[in-house]
Amino acid sequence: MSVETGEAIEVREGVDRETVETVQNMGSYKYGWDTEIEMDYAPKGINEDIVRLISEKNAEPEWMLEWRLAAFRRWQTMVEPKWAMLNYPVIDYQDQYYYARPKSMAVKPKSLDEVDPKLLATYEKLGIPLKEQMILAGIEGAEGAPAEGRKVAVDAVFDSVSVGTTFKDELAKAGVIFCSISEAIREHPELVKKYLGSVVPQSDNFFATLNSAVFSDGSFVYVPPGTRCPMELSTYFRINAENTGQFERTLIIADKGAYVSYLEGCTAPKRDVAQLHAAVVEIVILEDAEVKYSTVQNWFPGDEEGKGGIYNFVTKRADCREARAKVMWTQVETGSAITWKYPSCILRGEESQGEFYSIAIANNMQQADTGTKMIHLGKNTRSRIVSKGISAGKAQNTYRGLVSMHPRATNSRNYTQCDSLLIGDQCGAHTVPYIEVKNTSSRVEHEATTSKVDDDQLFYCRARGIDEEAAVALVVNGFCREVLQALPMEFAMEAQSLVAISLEGSVG
Amino acid sequence: MLEIKNLHVKLEDEDKQILNGVDLTVPAGEVHAIMGPNGSGKSTLSYVLSGRDGYQVTEGEASLDGHDLLDMEPEERASAGLFLAFQYPVEIPGVGNLTFLRTALNAQRKARGEEELSSAEFLKLVREKAKTLKIDGEMLKRPVNVGFSGGEKKRNEILQMAMLEPRMCILDETDSGLDVDAMRLVADGVNALRSPERSFLVITHYQRLLDHIKPDVVHIMSAGRIVKTGGPELALEVERNGYGDLLAEVG
Ligand SMILES: Nc1ncnc2c1ncn2[C@@H]1O[C@H](COP(=O)(O)OP(=O)(O)OP(=O)(O)O)[C@@H](O)[C@H]1O
Ligand SMILES: [Mg+2]
Numbered sequence: 001m002s003v004e005t006g007e008a009i010e011v012r013e014g015v016d017r018e019t020v021e022t023v024q025n026m027g028s029y030k031y032g033w034d035t036e037i038e039m040d041y042a043p044k045g046i047n048e049d050i051v052r053l054i055s056e057k058n059a060e061p062e063w064m065l066e067w068r069l070a071a072f073r074r075w076q077t078m079v080e081p082k083w084a085m086l087n088y089p090v091i092d093y094q095d096q097y098y099y100a101r102p103k104s105m106a107v108k109p110k111s112l113d114e115v116d117p118k119l120l121a122t123y124e125k126l127g128i129p130l131k132e133q134m135i136l137a138g139i140e141g142a143e144g145a146p147a148e149g150r151k152v153a154v155d156a157v158f159d160s161v162s163v164g165t166t167f168k169d170e171l172a173k174a175g176v177i178f179c180s181i182s183e184a185i186r187e188h189p190e191l192v193k194k195y196l197g198s199v200v201p202q203s204d205n206f207f208a209t210l211n212s213a214v215f216s217d218g219s220f221v222y223v224p225p226g227t228r229c230p231m232e233l234s235t236y237f238r239i240n241a242e243n244t245g246q247f248e249r250t251l252i253i254a255d256k257g258a259y260v261s262y263l264e265g266c267t268a269p270k271r272d273v274a275q276l277h278a279a280v281v282e283i284v285i286l287e288d289a290e291v292k293y294s295t296v297q298n299w300f301p302g303d304e305e306g307k308g309g310i311y312n313f314v315t316k317r318a319d320c321r322e323a324r325a326k327v328m329w330t331q332v333e334t335g336s337a338i339t340w341k342y343p344s345c346i347l348r349g350e351e352s353q354g355e356f357y358s359i360a361i362a363n364n365m366q367q368a369d370t371g372t373k374m375i376h377l378g379k380n381t382r383s384r385i386v387s388k389g390i391s392a393g394k395a396q397n398t399y400r401g402l403v404s405m406h407p408r409a410t411n412s413r414n415y416t417q418c419d420s421l422l423i424g425d426q427c428g429a430h431t432v433p434y435i436e437v438k439n440t441s442s443r444v445e446h447e448a449t450t451s452k453v454d455d456d457q458l459f460y461c462r463a464r465g466i467d468e469e470a471a472v473a474l475v476v477n478g479f480c481r482e483v484l485q486a487l488p489m490e491f492a493m494e495a496q497s498l499v500a501i502s503l504e505g506s507v508g
Numbered sequence: 509m510l511e512i513k514n515l516h517v518k519l520e521d522e523d524k525q526i527l528n529g530v531d532l533t534v535p536a537g538e539v540h541a542i543m544g545p546n547g548s549g550k551s552t553l554s555y556v557l558s559g560r561d562g563y564q565v566t567e568g569e570a571s572l573d574g575h576d577l578l579d580m581e582p583e584e585r586a587s588a589g590l591f592l593a594f595q596y597p598v599e600i601p602g603v604g605n606l607t608f609l610r611t612a613l614n615a616q617r618k619a620r621g622e623e624e625l626s627s628a629e630f631l632k633l634v635r636e637k638a639k640t641l642k643i644d645g646e647m648l649k650r651p652v653n654v655g656f657s658g659g660e661k662k663r664n665e666i667l668q669m670a671m672l673e674p675r676m677c678i679l680d681e682t683d684s685g686l687d688v689d690a691m692r693l694v695a696d697g698v699n700a701l702r703s704p705e706r707s708f709l710v711i712t713h714y715q716r717l718l719d720h721i722k723p724d725v726v727h728i729m730s731a732g733r734i735v736k737t738g739g740p741e742l743a744l745e746v747e748r749n750g751y752g753d754l755l756a757e758v759g
Contacts, residue, residue: 463560
């Protein structure tokens with residue numbers, strides 16, 4: 001066991017809200033299935049022709065191709081970053097597929113009835129709520145049926161191609177654009193041209209640049225001024241094609257005074273070939289607008305030896321571009337063999353606010369290096385970071401966070417709370433905070449704790465009849481309470497189950 | 509009901525013997541009290557019976573309704589009807605008291621092949637029981653034992669006992685740290701549960717609790733053994749004279 005943190009060890013007290021539901025769904029890795037849908041691959045490897053092919057398959061205009069090519073040329077001059085506390089075999093970028101689409105999608109279906117039934121079956125396994133399943137399945141009258149609970153619009157990304165978008169009419173009525181990014185490139189070029197790459201520039205980092213060259217698809221959201229998006233927006237990602245690099249690109253724009261809550265979740269089938277994933281999410285938030293972005297990520301983490309898990313290198317960034325813009329990132333990271341991910345906030349506008357709530361669980365041989373960056377550029381900006389890292393088995397879990405107060409960001413505040421929980425004595429938790437304060441009126445607070453799952457707590461639970469695995473799940477869910485509460489209701493439940501699933505086999 | 513024969517227990521990682529041949533039988537429907545000096549092994553006995561790690565049984569046996577307790581996991585013992593009200597109830601940050609209770613109750617019901625309680629049924633039951641123990645809604649929502657006063661923790665243990673309806677209840681110094689009124693509440697809670705099918709083993713240092721919960725039998729424990737067994741008058745004797753004479757008498 002190794003612990004690296006500057007602070008004294010103490011167990012934190014939790015918050016006093018009732019748990020939404022108890023932990024269920026114990027079993028083997030739940031989403032480890034395979035869907036036999038024929039794939040249409042581009043050849044292995046990456047070169048200008050592959051970039052051209054991807055652009056052509058998406059029927060893109062010339063300017064988009066040029067953008068991709070510029071990124072590709074840039075990428076060729078870059079080297080993979082090695083500063084993260086991650087250890088994985090060398091990735092041969094020429095040995096990856098960069099494009100795959102379900103064959104039945106080569107011609108887009110005219111209606112959802114034509115969607116491959118196997119695909120619909122995968123929605124079911126993913127636990128997409130009945131209402132959306134019905135809509136996705138194209139059942140007549142489903143739109144009008146009363147939704148149980150809040151409405152969620154689903155833009156399902158199956159490998160590389162968006163296959164169905166729901167609630168389109170209702171969103172259109174509100175003026176919200178929610179579609180695949182490839183559609184946005186064709187239908188809303190002025191918005192895409194204006195904002196794509198404006199938060200995460202083409203040359204930002206090795207993985208983001210690669211994504212810029214070869215991204216296959218992803219989601220696009222535009223919420224017009226003064227509009228509150230009438231429903232939660234949700235995208236379910238799955239990686240399905242063997243050895244296929246996944247390069248999703250998401251662009252969200254909240255115009256002045258707009259509000260939107262976006263949910264992203266994903267699972268992956270069992271595999272024994274490591275899979276590369278390099279997504280980019282860009283969020284632009286204008287004056288008085290607010291965006292909530294929630295992720296529950298449970299990609300296949302690999303087996304007990306770490307074989308076959310997903311390599312996940314993600315660049316997520318929100319730009320609070322104008323005054324009083326607000327962003328809230330909430331993530332539950334339980335999957336992947338390797339996680340490299342730092343959802344960040346650029347607090348440019350005066351009085352803008354950034355929040356980051358994170359649960360990162362690493363079990364067995366998983367390695368996670370994740371955290372956030374809060375870049376305070378504007379006056380009176382606020383940020384809050386709550387990170388809960390859980391390590392079990394032989395896993396390594398690193399929190400890496402930057403809080404930067406620039407000279408002009410006077411009277412700004414950051415509060416960081418970073419708690420690590422260790423299960424067993426072969427895992428590691430590392431806390432790496434970087435703090436830069438370049439003005440005298442701003443204040444940064446950092447608190448960190450590291451604790452072990454307490455045997456007395458487990459015994460207390462067991463003495464009341466709760467078995468050991470459920471006891472661990474209960475205690476860990478308690479440890480994560482603050483972050484789980486930040487999630488939308490429907491995600492909070494799933495996240496709690498996920499916590500239990502991902503810790504299976506960590507005790508006993 | 510509970511039968512302990514010649515139980516010898518040492519610490520797992522140390523060469524330290526704590527229980528040196530405990531013999532104790534609690535028949536169904538009876539209330540037995542255990543008294544004894546600090547460090548005589550009372551809590552250790554209750555922990556070993558409920559299956560806590562860190563102890564090694566070197567000799568002897570313990571059974572509940574004829575089932576070998578020592579062979580079961582702690583959660584199996586609980587589902588079999590054993591309950592320990594902890595001397596030091598444990599705090600579980602972030603886990604709501606209600607969630608904890610419901611998880612425990614349904615886990616036990618499931619283990620026994622009974623139907624799980626619905627939210628509504630559960631809430632109704634818990635509110636009813638909490639009320640008699642003067643545990644308010646706010647305390648039910650707070651994380652398990654976190655920030656509870658000493659007395660609140662003990663009342664919370666009794667609430668758990670009332671909800672789980674165990675057949676064999678062990679109370680380890682549940683009276684310690686209680687004010688006079690709280691002591692009454694706890695005693696009333698215990699008395700309400702008394703029945704011909706349910707037994708109690710009440711570990712205490714004071715006659716006060718036994719004034720309210722009238723024991724059928726009182727045991728004196730010393731140096732890891734039951735050294736004397738008698739009626740309620742034994743507790744009064746301890747109260748009056750301490751353990752000195754008693755222990756000298758048994759050598
Ligand atoms: N885990 C342990 N490590 C070291 N010593 C232990 C441990 N558990 C029990 N003991 C020792 O065993 C003896 C019996 O302890 P126990 O807690 O059972 O006493 P008790 O009768 O409950 O005392 P009290 O009346 O003070 O509650 C004590 O000397 C105690 O220090
Ligand atoms: Mg004791």
